[in-house]
Amino acid sequence: xxxxxxxxxxxxxxxxxxxxxxxxxxxxxxxxxxxxxxxxxxxxxxxxxxxxxxxxxxxxxxxxxxxxxxxxxxxxxxxxxxxxxxxxxxxxxxxxxxxxxxxxxxxxxxxxxxxxxxxxxxxxxxxxxxxxxxxxxxxxxxxxxxxxxxxxxxxxxxxxxxxxxxxxxxxxxxxxxxxxxxxxxxxxxxxxxxxxxxxxxxxxxxxxxxxxxxxxxxxxxxxxxxxxxxxxxxxxxxxxxxxxxxxxxxxxxxxxxxxxxxxxxxxxxxxxxxxxxx
Ligand SMILES: [Zn+2]
Ligand SMILES: [Zn+2]
Numbered sequence: 615x616x617x618x619x620x621x622x623x624x625x626x627x628x629x630x631x632x633x634x635x636x637x638x639x640x641x642x643x644x645x646x647x648x649x650x651x652x653x654x655x656x657x658x659x660x661x662x663x664x665x666x667x668x669x670x671x672x673x674x675x676x677x678x679x680x681x682x683x684x685x686x687x688x689x690x691x692x693x694x695x696x697x698x699x700x701x702x703x704x705x706x707x708x709x710x711x712x713x714x715x716x717x718x719x720x721x722x723x724x725x726x727x728x729x730x731x732x733x734x735x736x737x738x739x740x741x742x743x744x745x746x747x748x749x750x751x752x753x754x755x756x757x758x759x760x761x762x763x764x765x766x767x768x769x770x771x772x773x774x775x776x777x778x779x780x781x782x783x784x785x786x787x788x789x790x791x792x793x794x795x796x797x798x799x800x801x802x803x804x805x806x807x808x809x810x811x812x813x814x815x816x817x818x819x820x821x822x823x824x825x826x827x828x829x830x831x832x833x834x835x836x837x838x839x840x841x842x843x844x845x846x847x848x849x850x851x852x853x854x855x856x857x858x859x860x861x862x863x864x865x866x867x868x869x870x871x872x873x874x875x876x877x878x879x880x881x882x883x884x885x886x887x888x889x890x891x892x
Contacts, residue, residue: 615873616871616874617644617646617872617873617876618639618647618648618856618868618871619646619825619851619877620828620854621854621855621856622651622677623649623661623742624741625651625657625743626651626742626743626745627743627747629857631657632658632660635647635661635856636664636665636670637664638867639668640668640669644867645670646670646672647661647671647672648674648692648853649661649673650675650676650677651742652679652743652745653676653677653679653705653708653712654709654742654743655674655696655701657742658672658696673877674692674693674694674696675691676691677689677802678690678788678792679708680782680784681780681782681783682807687802687807687809688802688803689788689792689800689801690799691797692798692851693880693881695797701791701794704791708743712743716732716746716749717732719746719776720749722778723753723769727758728753730749730753731752734755735752736748747857749765749770753765753769785816786815789821793820793887796888797884798880798884799819799821799822800821800823800824800825800851801813801816801824803830803831804825804839805828805831805832805835805838805839806830810842813842813848817848821848822849823843823849823850823851824839824842824843824848824850825851825852825853826843826850826851826852827850827853828852828855828870829869849879849880851872852870852872853870853871854866854869854870
């Protein structure tokens, strides 16, 4: 009984639809899957429906992009109430920020000689929330870079000539948004940032867990974050951060999983959380 608790779909920057991702999860025998798209919950209902057919439990989740001391920090929220109107408004604000930023990046790329258009990038994003991976795919289409990875490494990663920062909320605000919507806040892939001191700061805010198992974490980091979880009584979660079959190294579906009892723990925490807010 394994669960992959960090998966993206076409609702944000994933390459597969919610139904496709759930089918894939069924085909590799996963018991549960958390749909955790960037700043949107649009992928959750279609995934839940497909999950019913394919006997895969779909956990509603979200991945919020926040900022801490100049670093991008992602915050996962499990079991959020996707119909909560305040959450919907907060997410619309996040998505507008994303759209503005995409426009600024495209302008930079145009100056760098890439014939990338806003229309094409929005077309690639479809109805999902637009982000840099969509720009990267449009850049590959121009033939001036060979892969999405090359587009990131040479042009649109932080510090590269096409990069533009995004207006973000703080991790503590992210925790607040998730808790207000009845969700369980978990710090995503902390090993990809250098912000361990943040963990202690977020505990009084209500941080409930750390994403310990992630393809970007070395075994050493996994041990380190397991210790941190134990020290502070946090849940150790994990997931593949799947974005599609081809576009990232090691992030294949099921690359990182946790036992189903972690899902049960999250459910217990979610019940407590909703008890507080009611
Ligand atoms: Zn992330
Ligand atoms: Zn992610």
